[in-house]
Amino acid sequence: xxxxxxxxxxxxxxxxxxxxxxxxxxxxxxxxxxxxxxxxxxxxxxxxxxxxxxxxxxxxxxxxxxxxxxxxxxxxxxxxxxxxxxxxxxxxxxxxxxxxxxxxxxxxxxxxxxxxxxxxxxxxxxxxxxxxxxxxxxxxxxxxxxxxxxxxxxxxxxxxxxxxxxxxxxxxxxxxxxxxxxxxxxxxxxxxxxxxxxxxxxxxxxxxxxxxxxxxxxxxxxxxxxxxxxxxxxxxxxxxxxxxxxxxxxxxxxxxxxxxxxxxxxxxxxxxxxxxxxxxxxxxxxxxxxxxxxxxxxxxxxxxxxxxxxxxxxxxxxxxxxxxxxxxxxxxxxxxxxxxxxxxxxxxxxxxxxxxxxxxxxxxxxxxxxxxxxxxxxxxxxxxxxxxxxxxxxxxxxxxxxxxxxxxxxxxxxxxxxxxxxxxxxxxxxxxxxxxxxxxxxxxxxxxxxxxxxxxxxxxxxxxxxxxxxxxxxxxxxxxxxxxxxxxxxxxxxxxxxxxxxxxxxxxxxxxxxxxxxxxxxxxxxxxxxxxxxxxxxxxxxxxxxxxxxxxxxxxxxxxxxxxxxxxxxxxxxxxxxxxxxxxxxxxxxxxxxxxxxxxxxxxxxxxxxxxxxxxxxxxxxxxxxxxxxxxxxxxxxxxxxxxxxxxxxxxxxxxxxxxxxxxxxxxxxxxxxxxxxxxxxxxxxxxxxxxxxxxxxxxxxxxxxxxxxxxxxxxxxxxxxxxxxxxxxxxxxxxxxxxxxxxxxxxxxxxxxxxxxxxxxxxxxxxxxxxxxxxxxxxxxxxxxxxxxxxxxxxxxxxxxxxxxxxxxxxxxxxxxxxxxxxxxxxxxxxxxxxxxxxxxxxxxxxxxxxxxxxxxxxxxxxxxxxxxxxxxxxx
Amino acid sequence: xxxxxxxxxxxxxxxxxxxxxxxxxxxxxxxxxxxxxxxxxxxxxxxxxxxxxxxxxxxxxxxxxxxxx
Numbered sequence: 001x002x003x004x005x006x007x008x009x010x011x012x013x014x015x016x017x018x019x020x021x022x023x024x025x026x027x028x029x030x031x032x033x034x035x036x037x038x039x040x041x042x043x044x045x046x047x048x049x050x051x052x053x054x055x056x057x058x059x060x061x062x063x064x065x066x067x068x069x070x071x072x073x074x075x076x077x078x079x080x081x082x083x084x085x086x087x088x089x090x091x092x093x094x095x096x097x098x099x100x101x102x103x104x105x106x107x108x109x110x111x112x113x114x115x116x117x118x119x120x121x122x123x124x125x126x127x128x129x130x131x132x133x134x135x136x137x138x139x140x141x142x143x144x145x146x147x148x149x150x151x152x153x154x155x156x157x158x159x160x161x162x163x164x165x166x167x168x169x170x171x172x173x174x175x176x177x178x179x180x181x182x183x184x185x186x187x188x189x190x191x192x193x194x195x196x197x198x199x200x201x202x203x204x205x206x207x208x209x210x211x212x213x214x215x216x217x218x219x220x221x222x223x224x225x226x227x228x229x230x231x232x233x234x235x236x237x238x239x240x241x242x243x244x245x246x247x248x249x250x251x252x253x254x255x256x257x258x259x260x261x262x263x264x265x266x267x268x269x270x271x272x273x274x275x276x277x278x279x280x281x282x283x284x285x286x287x288x289x290x291x292x293x294x295x296x297x298x299x300x301x302x303x304x305x306x307x308x309x310x311x312x313x314x315x316x317x318x319x320x321x322x323x324x325x326x327x328x329x330x331x332x333x334x335x336x337x338x339x340x341x342x343x344x345x346x347x348x349x350x351x352x353x354x355x356x357x358x359x360x361x362x363x364x365x366x367x368x369x370x371x372x373x374x375x376x377x378x379x380x381x382x383x384x385x386x387x388x389x390x391x392x393x394x395x396x397x398x399x400x401x402x403x404x405x406x407x408x409x410x411x412x413x414x415x416x417x418x419x420x421x422x423x424x425x426x427x428x429x430x431x432x433x434x435x436x437x438x439x440x441x442x443x444x445x446x447x448x449x450x451x452x453x454x455x456x457x458x459x460x461x462x463x464x465x466x467x468x469x470x471x472x473x474x475x476x477x478x479x480x481x482x483x484x485x486x487x488x489x490x491x492x493x494x495x496x497x498x499x500x501x502x503x504x505x506x507x508x509x510x511x512x513x514x515x516x517x518x519x520x521x522x523x524x525x526x527x528x529x530x531x532x533x534x535x536x537x538x539x540x541x542x543x544x545x546x547x548x549x550x551x552x553x554x555x556x557x558x559x560x561x562x563x564x565x566x567x568x569x570x571x572x573x574x575x576x577x578x579x580x581x582x583x584x585x586x587x588x589x590x591x592x593x594x595x596x597x598x599x600x601x602x603x604x605x606x607x608x609x610x611x612x613x614x615x616x617x618x619x620x621x622x623x624x625x626x627x628x629x630x631x632x633x634x635x636x637x638x639x640x641x642x643x644x645x646x647x648x649x650x651x652x653x654x655x656x657x658x659x660x661x662x663x664x665x666x667x668x669x670x671x672x673x674x675x676x677x678x679x680x681x682x683x684x685x686x687x688x689x690x691x692x693x694x695x696x697x698x699x700x701x702x703x704x705x706x707x708x709x710x711x712x713x714x715x716x717x718x719x720x721x722x723x724x725x726x727x728x729x730x731x732x733x734x735x736x737x738x739x740x741x742x743x744x745x746x747x748x749x750x751x752x753x754x755x756x757x758x759x760x761x762x763x764x765x766x767x768x769x770x771x772x773x774x775x776x777x778x779x780x781x782x783x784x785x786x787x788x789x790x791x792x793x794x795x796x797x798x799x800x801x802x803x804x805x806x807x808x809x810x811x812x813x814x815x816x817x818x819x820x821x822x823x824x825x826x827x828x829x830x831x832x833x834x835x836x837x838x839x840x841x842x843x844x845x846x847x848x849x850x851x852x853x854x855x856x857x858x859x860x861x862x863x864x865x866x867x868x869x870x871x872x873x874x875x876x877x
Numbered sequence: 878x879x880x881x882x883x884x885x886x887x888x889x890x891x892x893x894x895x896x897x898x899x900x901x902x903x904x905x906x907x908x909x910x911x912x913x914x915x916x917x918x919x920x921x922x923x924x925x926x927x928x929x930x931x932x933x934x935x936x937x938x939x940x941x942x943x944x945x946x
Binding site for chain 2: 259
C-alpha cells in the first residue's frame with residue numbers, strides 16, 4: 001500500500017508536466033518592458049528572493065516569460081492546485097532544475113527516504129546548486145496554489161539558506177507565507193509589486209499600437225493611463241475595443257480607478273468576436289488547462305485546436321503555457337466568462353467537467369479527472385474512479401490529494417458508502433493519522449448494517465493501527481475475528497480498499513500486524529506469530545512480503561537469533577527492487593538490522609541504519625517504530641560509552657510525539673536510562689523501588705543486574721521471581737543471564753559458570769556482545785570466573801563491551817608491547833603490511849609477528865576485529 | 878452561526894462582477910465606491926467571497942462585521 005513511483009514518460013500527462021516546466025514563448029502582442037527587465041536583472045544579481053506579487057491582470061506571467069526568454073539559464077516551474085501534494089512539488093522541482101543543474105535529480109528516486117519536499121531534498125538542492133559554480137535562477141509561478149502546505153515551508157528554507165548562486169523568483173497574487181519581513185530588513189528581498197507593474201503612459205501608447213494598430217495622442221494615452229491606473233488587463237482590453245471603433249473618447253465614461261472597466265470592455269470585446277470563438281471561450285472558461293484534444297472532448301467540438309490558435313494570434317484571451325498547443329485563459333477574463341456561462345447555461349459547466357474528466361481518465365491523468373468531478377459535484381462518477389484507481393493514485397504520489405477528494409463528498413453521501421468510508425480510514429492510516437482512522441471506523445460501525453466483508457476490512461485496519469499508535473490487547477481479537485469472518489463466509493464480497501484488502505492480502509498481513517501488537521505489548525507467542533507472518537503465500541503483494549520479513553527480522557533480532565540479519569536483508573532487498581524509496585515499509589527491517597549491528601559491536605553501521613529508520617518513521621507518523629529506533633539509538637550511545645548522549649537521545653524520543661510509548665518501547669527506554677544514569681553516577685530513578693513491574697525481559701534483566709552490582713542478592717532474587725513473562729524464545733537469553741548473575745551473587749559459582757558458558761557458546765558464532773550490555777557492570781565479575789586468569793576471546797570482547805558501556809577501561813591480561821601499540825595505531829589506516837613495515841623500518845615478517853601477537857592479546861581473528869576490540873578497550877580512538 | 882458583513886469595494890461594479898455577490902444587497906453606489914451587505918456562513922465563506930471578488934479584479938476598501946439582525 002506504499003508508493004511505487006511509476007513515471008509516465010510520454011503522453012498527455014507528460015505534456016502537461018512539461019508545460020509546467022517550460023515558460024514557452026511570450027505572446028506576440030506583448031510589449032517589451034525594459035525598465036522591469038532591468039529591475040529583475042538587478043534583483044536576481046543581488047538578492048536570493050525576488051517577489052513578483054500583484055492581483056490578477058497585472059501582467060506578471062507575460063513579464064516573467066519575456067524576461068526568462070532573455071535570461072540564461074532559468075529553471076521554471078508553474079504550480080497548480082494539485083501541487084498541494086509535496087511529492088508532486090518535489091518531483092517537478094527536480095525536473096525544473098535538472099537542465100540547469102545537471103545531476104540534481106539523479107538518484108533522487110532511489111537515493112533517500114524523502115516522501116516529498118523534505119529537509120533531505122532541500123539539503124540536496126542547496127548542495128548541488130552551491131556546487132554548480134554559476135548562478136541558478138529558479139522561477140516559481142502561481143505560488144498561491146501551495147499556500148499553507150509543507151512544500152511552501154520547505155521552499156522558505158531553500159530561500160533563507162540559499163547559497164550565493166541561487167536566486168528564486170516567486171510570482172503570486174497574494175504575498176506568500178515566506179519570511180518576507182526578515183528577508184526585507186536583511187536586504188535580501190527584491191520586490192516587484194502592483195505599483196511597479198502598472199503601465200506608464202508610454203507603455204499604454206505602445207500597447208494600444210501593438211494590439212489595435214492605432215496611435216494615440218499623448219493626452220489620449222495619458223487619459224487612458226489615468227482611467228485604467230495603468231492596470232495592464234484594462235489597457236489591453238481597451239486596445240482591443242479600439243480595434244473596431246477607433247474612438248478613445250468612448251472611454252471617458254469611466255472614472256479613474258474604475259474596476260468595472262474590465263467587465264464592460266471584456267463584454268464589448270467578446271460581443272464582437274466571431275460567434276464560434278465566443279461560444280468556445282464560454283465553454284472552455286470552465287477548464288484550467290486548454291489543449292485542442294481535451295477541449296474537443298469537453299465541448300463536443302472538433303475544431304478546438306484551430307480556435308485556440310486563432311485566439312492566440314489575435315487576442316489577449318489565451319496565454320500559451322510552455323509546450324506547443326497548450327494554453328490557459330487569462331485569469332481575470334476567465335472568471336468573468338465563467339460568470340457569463342453560469343448565467344446562460346447553469347448545467348453546462350458540470351457537463352463540460354464530466355466530459356473533461358472522462359478524457360483525463362482515458363489519457364491516464366486520474367488526478368485531473370478527480371478534480372474535474374469534484375468541481376462538477378459528480379459524486380456518482382467520482383466514487384468508481386476513486387475505487388478503481390486509488391491504488392494507482394497512491395502509487396503516483398497523489399496520496400495527499402486523495403483525502404481532499406473524499407472529504408469534498410458531502411457526509412450523508414459518504415455515510416451511504418461503506419467502501420468509501422473504509423478507503424478514507426485506510427488513507428488516514430497510511431499517512432499516520434490513527435485517531436482519524438479509528439474515528440471513521442467507529443462511526444461506520446455505529447451506523448450499523450456492516451456486512452461481514454466490510455467488518456473484516458474494518459478489523460484489519462484497526463489492527464493495522466499498530467503501525468501508528470501503541471496497541472491495546474483487544475485488537476488481537478479483531479485480527480482473529482477478521483480471519484474467522486473470511487473463513488466462515490468465503491463467498492462474501494470483501495471491499496477492495498486502495499487495491500490492498502482482498503482476502504489473500506488480509507490473510508497475509510493480519511499475522512504480521514498481530515506480531516507487532518504482541519511485540520509492543522510484550523505478549524507471549526511473538527516469535528511463532530512472526531514466523532507465521534513471514535510465511536505468506538508467494539502471490540501476496542511485495543509490500544506485504546517486505547513487512548512480513550522485516551517484522552520477523554525485528555523479532556529475531558530482539559531474541560538474538562541468528563536468522564535476524566537474513567530476514568531483515570531480505571525485506572530491505574525486496575523493498576529496493578519492488579518498491580520506491582518513498583515507502584516506509586522497510587523501516588522495520590532497518591531497525592532489526594541496526595539491532596544486529598549493535599549487538600556485534602558495529603556501532604557505526606547501527607547508527608547509519610537507525611538514522612534512516614528514524615527519518616522514515618517520523619515522516620510517516622509510524623510512532624511506535626520511531627520510538628523504538630530512537631531508544632535503540634540511545635542504546636548505541638550507551639554501548640559506545642557515551643551515557644550522556646544516550647540520555648539526550650532518550651529525551652528526544654520522548655519529545656518526538658504526543659502518542660504515548662508502547663510498553664515494549666517504554667521498557668527499553670527505562671532500561672537504557674537506568675544504565676546510563678548508573679554510568680554517570682547521577683542517581684537512580686528507581687530508588688527506592690521500581691515504579692512499575694517490567695513488561696519485557698530486558699528491563700527485568702537491567703534491574704536484576706543493578707541489584708547484583710549493589711551487592712543486594714535478596715532484591716535480585718525477588719526481581720527474578722517477578723519476571724514478566726513465561727520463558728519464551730524472546731527473553732530467554734535475558735532470563736538465563738539474570739539467573740547466572742543471581743546464582744553467582746548467592747555463591748552458586750559453578751552453576752553460574754555453566755550457564756554463562758552456554759550463553760557464550762550461543763553468542764560466539766555471531767560474535768554478539770550487545771546482549772550482555774543490559775546485564776550491566778555485574779557481568780564483568782561473572783565472566784572473570786571463567787577459566788584461570790582473565791577472560792579471552794569472545795568472553796574478553798563481552799567484558800570490554802560491558803565495561804565500555806559502563807564508561808570504564810579494561811586492561812588486557814597480557815598488555816601490548818610498545819612496538820605492538822605502534823603497529824596497532826596503523827591498522828585502521830588500510831596500509832598494507834609492507835607499508836607498515838616501511839613506515840616502522842622493519843621487515844614485513846616482523847610486522848606479521850607483531851600482528852599475530854596483537855590478535856592473540858585482543859582475542860581477534862582478523863585485522864577489522866582487532867581494530868574493533870582495540871576501540872572497545874580504548875586502545876584506539 | 879451566520880455572520881453579517883458590510884463590504885466596501887472601490888468604484889462601481891460591472892454586471893458580471895456584481896454576480897459574484899448576488900446574494901448581497903447593494904446599499905450604495907458612487908463613482909468612488911460600492912457598498913454591499915450580506916450574510917456569510919462563517920469565516921471560510923467570507924474568505925472565499927473576498928477571493929472571488931479579487932479574482933474578477935475588484936479592490937477592497939473596507940470590511941466590517943455588522944451586528945446581528
